[in-house]
Amino acid sequence: xxxxxxxxxxxxxxxxxxxxxxxxxxxxxxxxxxxxxxxxxxxxxxxxxxxxxxxxxxxxxxxxxxxxxxxxxxxxxxxxxxxxxxxxxxxxxxxxxxxxxxxxxxxxxxxxxxxxxxxxxxxxxxxxxxxxxxxxxxxxxxxxxxxxxxxxxxxxxxxxxxxxxxxxxxxxxxxxxxxxx
Amino acid sequence: xxxxxxxxxxxxxxxxxxxxxxxxxxxxxxxxxxxxxxxxxxxxxxxxxxxxxxxxxxxxxxxxxxxxxxxxxxxxxxxxxxxxxxxxxxxxxxxxxxxxxxxxxxxxxxxxxxxxxxxxxxxxxxxxxxxxxxxxxxxxxxxxxxxxxxxxxxxxxxxxxxxxxxxxxxxxxxxxxxxxxxxxxxxxxxxxx
Numbered sequence: 001x002x003x004x005x006x007x008x009x010x011x012x013x014x015x016x017x018x019x020x021x022x023x024x025x026x027x028x029x030x031x032x033x034x035x036x037x038x039x040x041x042x043x044x045x046x047x048x049x050x051x052x053x054x055x056x057x058x059x060x061x062x063x064x065x066x067x068x069x070x071x072x073x074x075x076x077x078x079x080x081x082x083x084x085x086x087x088x089x090x091x092x093x094x095x096x097x098x099x100x101x102x103x104x105x106x107x108x109x110x111x112x113x114x115x116x117x118x119x120x121x122x123x124x125x126x127x128x129x130x131x132x133x134x135x136x137x138x139x140x141x142x143x144x145x146x147x148x149x150x151x152x153x154x155x156x157x158x159x160x161x162x163x164x165x166x167x168x169x170x171x172x173x174x175x176x177x178x179x180x181x
Numbered sequence: 182x183x184x185x186x187x188x189x190x191x192x193x194x195x196x197x198x199x200x201x202x203x204x205x206x207x208x209x210x211x212x213x214x215x216x217x218x219x220x221x222x223x224x225x226x227x228x229x230x231x232x233x234x235x236x237x238x239x240x241x242x243x244x245x246x247x248x249x250x251x252x253x254x255x256x257x258x259x260x261x262x263x264x265x266x267x268x269x270x271x272x273x274x275x276x277x278x279x280x281x282x283x284x285x286x287x288x289x290x291x292x293x294x295x296x297x298x299x300x301x302x303x304x305x306x307x308x309x310x311x312x313x314x315x316x317x318x319x320x321x322x323x324x325x326x327x328x329x330x331x332x333x334x335x336x337x338x339x340x341x342x343x344x345x346x347x348x349x350x351x352x353x354x355x356x357x358x359x360x361x362x363x364x365x366x367x368x369x370x371x372x373x374x
Contacts, residue, residue, distance in 0.1 A: 043217055052363050067223035073230035073365060076249040081362035084221065101220070113225070160227045162246040169226040176219040 044090025045146070045178060049083075050153055056083030067156070075162035082153045085120065086176070088146045097142040097177040103132050105170035111159040113172060117144075120151045131172055231274040232327070232356055234367065237334060238266035252370040253335070257293065257342040268335040268369065270300075270354065272327045278356045279324035280333070282309040282369070284317060286351035291315035293373065294343045298352075299336040300325040306336075310352070315343070327356070340373065347374040 047065035049058045057069025065084050072078030088094050103113070113131040118124065130138030146152060160168070233248035241264060243252040253267045272278060282298060290312060298310040300322070309322035327333050342348075350371035357364045 043219070045219060047219070047221070052361065055361070055363055063219040065221045067221070070223050070225040071228040072225070073228055073249055074247040075245065076230060077366040079364040079366065081364070109227070154221070156223070158225055164227040166227055166229055169224060172223045172225065174221045176221070178217040178219070180215040180217055
């Protein structure tokens with residue numbers, strides 16, 4: 001039997017080529033591209049501390065305001081008339097929704113939390129927002145709109161139940177949802 | 182040939198209209214879902230009351246849990262009656278408070294000929310609530326200074342009824358630190374029978 005070196009060589013070349021193709025095929029990817037230029041855009045709305053900001057422990061960090069020191073006695077109502085304000089620094093009216101994100105902690109001992117919103121420019125009442133009442137979270141408020149240059153104060157009213165003690169606390173998170181033009 | 186051309190034109194037109202409508206819908210849909218969010222968080226604690234209510238010397242008051250609400254139960258007659266110490270308001274801290282009473286609700290007061298509610302410390306007297314001939318003529322008074330670690334009293338003066346029955350006055354005791362805008366409200370109920 002005569003050995004056909006030519007055929008063997010061809011076969012070996014084909015085999016190596018197949019292996020190479022198989023190996024490379026396993027590393028073939030498709031790529032898509034999403035290019036975005038992300039810029040910093042200032043928001044028209046801004047939190048500012050109110051007259052009761054010090055007592056309420058108001059801290060403002062960009063778009064986040066935190067009231068670290070709201071307190072109330074059991075079976076009484078504590079009212080912080082001006083712990084934090086919302087200002088429209090823009091040139092036009094800004095519509096927004098106020099969303100009650102979470103109310104957590106010792107809510108079994110909590111009677112109610114109410115936020116009343118007043119327009120400082122016009123001294124007018126704007127809206128009541130029930131954060132907690134009758135053992136449950138209140139409803140979001142939609143369709144609010146603040147005029148250019150106006151400042152709204154957020155009055156917090158806290159009522160603990162009679163059996164609440166100093167070991168009880170709750171955490172409330174609200175969100176302002178502003179549509180982008 | 183002519184028919185095929187028309188069909189082709191109609192198809193092209195339909196495609197253009199569809200694309201236009203779709204692009205309008207997509208435009209609205211996508212833009213309508215872009216929002217900026219701001220947030221506000223608060224940690225709310227329960228504290229021991231700085232000011233508490235205590236039973237007065239007249240023995241006509243009922244104090245509820247935590248001493249932050251009370252009921253004053255008084256007999257009214259067709260004769261004028263006065264109770265000097267129906268309820269005590271005690272400041273247990275070193276801060277002064279401004280306090281006052283405010284009527285926020287009432288029942289069957291038309292039968293009351295006369296009633297005056299006063300805050301006092303036996304020296305200073307500040308009138309808070311007045312009822313004359315069945316009508317509330319004064320719903321709240323000027324702020325009274327409750328000094329640190331001091332006690333003030335609730336006086337019911339010249340109470341008189343014109344007919345038998347039971348009347349209720351629902352009153353807030355409003356307290357604030359001077360020059361501040363932080364308030365605390367306690368509920369005091371006057372039951373006059």
